Amino acid sequence: MRYISTRGQAPALSFEEAMLSGLARDGGLYVPESWPQMCADEIAALAGLSYEDAAFRVMRPFIGDAFTDAGFRDIIARAYAGFGHAARCPVKQLDSNHFLLELFHGPTLAFKDVAMQLIGQMFELSLKRSGKRVTIVGATSGDTGSAAIEAFAGLDAVDVFILYPHGRVSEVQRRQMTTPPQENVHAIAVDGDFDDCQARLKDMFNDHAFRDEVALAGVNSINWARVLAQVVYFFTSAVALGAPHRKVSFTVPTGNFGDIFAGYVAKRMGLPVERLVIATNQNDILHRTLATGAHRKQGVTPSISPSMDIQVSSNFERLLFDIYDREGAAVEQLMTALRDDGGFALDQGARDRLGREFDSGRASEAETSAAIRRTLARSAELICPHTACGVKVAEEQPASAVPMITLATAHPAKFPDAVEAATGIRPGLPERMADLFQRPERIERLPNDLAALKSFVANQRA
Numbered sequence: 039m040r041y042i043s044t045r046g047q048a049p050a051l052s053f054e055e056a057m058l059s060g061l062a063r064d065g066g067l068y069v070p071e072s073w074p075q076m077c078a079d080e081i082a083a084l085a086g087l088s089y090e091d092a093a094f095r096v097m098r099p100f101i102g103d104a105f106t107d108a109g110f111r112d113i114i115a116r117a118y119a120g121f122g123h124a125a126r127c128p129v130k131q132l133d134s135n136h137f138l139l140e141l142f143h144g145p146t147l148a149f150k151d152v153a154m155q156l157i158g159q160m161f162e163l164s165l166k167r168s169g170k171r172v173t174i175v176g177a178t179s180g181d182t183g184s185a186a187i188e189a190f191a192g193l194d195a196v197d198v199f200i201l202y203p204h205g206r207v208s209e210v211q212r213r214q215m216t217t218p219p220q221e222n223v224h225a226i227a228v229d230g231d232f233d234d235c236q237a238r239l240k241d242m243f244n245d246h247a248f249r250d251e252v253a254l255a256g257v258n259s260i261n262w263a264r265v266l267a268q269v270v271y272f273f274t275s276a277v278a279l280g281a282p283h284r285k286v287s288f289t290v291p292t293g294n295f296g297d298i299f300a301g302y303v304a305k306r307m308g309l310p311v312e313r314l315v316i317a318t319n320q321n322d323i324l325h326r327t328l329a330t331g332a333h334r335k336q337g338v339t340p341s342i343s344p345s346m347d348i349q350v351s352s353n354f355e356r357l358l359f360d361i362y363d364r365e366g367a368a369v370e371q372l373m374t375a376l377r378d379d380g381g382f383a384l385d386q387g388a389r390d391r392l393g394r395e396f397d398s399g400r401a402s403e404a405e406t407s408a409a410i411r412r413t414l415a416r417s418a419e420l421i422c423p424h425t426a427c428g429v430k431v432a433e434e435q436p437a438s439a440v441p442m443i444t445l446a447t448a449h450p451a452k453f454p455d456a457v458e459a460a461t462g463i464r465p466g467l468p469e470r471m472a473d474l475f476q477r478p479e480r481i482e483r484l485p486n487d488l489a490a491l492k493s494f495v496a497n498q499r500a
């Protein structure tokens with residue numbers, strides 16, 4: 039399996055090379071040159087397997103010769119050993135035909151752990167083999183950063199720098215990033231929003247001299263391996279509800295478009311998915327794109343679901359590549375317009391293809407709170423505000439016999455203020471994190487300035 043860039047100008051790479059590279063050198067994102075297929079019998083055979091065994095079968099066709107089968111099984115086993123639920127990503131019934139896919143049983147209580155724990159193991163093995171050292175820089179609206187720090191803290195061959203928007207993540211998220219004592223991890227509060235952090239990260243990748251000097255690597259969903267690991271739970275949850283003999287639909291709380299793109303990949307591989315529903319908060323660029331065909335930035339407005347406070351959805355580029363018939367030049371043109379003019383209009387063909395695959399909805403602040411309250415009253419489940427955006431949008435989809443699975447992307451205890459304001463209940467952190475608020479913090483505050491950020495990274499790495 040080779041990986042090609044969405045902008046069509048970078049060399050094709052192996053899985054391992056794409057994983058260690060992050061962004062392609064032409065500014066694009068790596069995608070597989072074709073979608074591996076799983077037939078109905080292969081999908082049916084996932085029923086009853088452990089999450090680890092299912093993960094091996096779903097991901098194996100993508101990794102080429104990066105790892106031996108035994109080595110890859112070992113990586114997967116180590117990645118999920120620390121999860122707090124035997125099923126790793128369990129499905130819970132919310133209502134007669136509405137289910138929650140719980141993705142928050144990993145160490146930092148959000149869905150990012152599912153992929154980050156895996157790629158932490160992959161990086162470690164790969165770097166040990168090559169003797170190389172890399173500098174990981176990540177941008178976060180709160181959850182990717184804490185998951186990355188947890189997965190890479192203390193590793194010899196890696197320095198980690200996480201850019202987060204100052205004052206725009208929850209206190210639990212911030213402390214998860216600023217309290218780990220290991221010297222190879224650095225949390226940087228940037229004076230800007232998440233889009234600024236992600237833009238500076240991409241600027242660093244696009245500065246080839248800097249990129250080569252520090253051996254830059256990325257663990258955002260820029261990295262194909264992140265998306266791949268997220269494909270697995272679309273299969274396991276669908277199979278738990280009867281796939282491939284029965285179709286399912288998914289509603290995905292969406293920001294950077296990585297998670298729902300993983301659902302799209304599962305569908306391309308043969309999983310019978312009826313609808314993929316994008317759920318946004320008030321930062322609703324993707325919902326507006328579906329509704330109007332115009333993809334236009336409006337600036338980020340802080341919300342009670344801060345991890346989804348995103349207007350430049352990085353992985354939308356991967357989808358555009360597919361719906362523009364894998365024409366790198368067309369994607370390059372659209373991305374240039376997004377950067378220079380603030381947006382672009384999809385042509386009618388692209389709009390039709392988008393509409394055939396996806397539906398969308400948005401949740402205002404009041405609707406998000408109401409969904410938290412309603413879910414507690416109806417189903418006795420306390421959900422986080424991101425999950426609540428998903429539940430609200432799922433509930434307004436047309437009635438259907440096809441089961442709807444909404445992704446529960448974080449534990450409510452990461453966002454106690456929003457949950458308490460909605461329900462009067464303050465969710466508590468698990469015992470192992472009970473002293474989080476007493477641990478000393480280490481924060482570097484920097485301006486939204488490429489030169490300042492590059493200089494900090496270059497000087498602080500080991």
Ligand SMILES: Cc1ncc(COP(=O)(O)O)c(C=O)c1O
Pocket residue numbers: 148149180181182259291292293294295296297298345346424425447448
């Ligand atoms: C809790 C939570 N829910 C949903 C999302 C949106 O996921 P994605 O960026 O993959 O669209 C994020 C951030 O990515 C998140 O942290």
Ligand SMILES: N[C@@H](CCOP(=O)(O)O)C(=O)O
Pocket residue numbers: 177178179180181182183257258259260293294296345346352
């Ligand atoms: N919500 C994310 C934003 C970054 O997304 P990623 O999937 O590209 O890493 C976060 O919590 O940081």
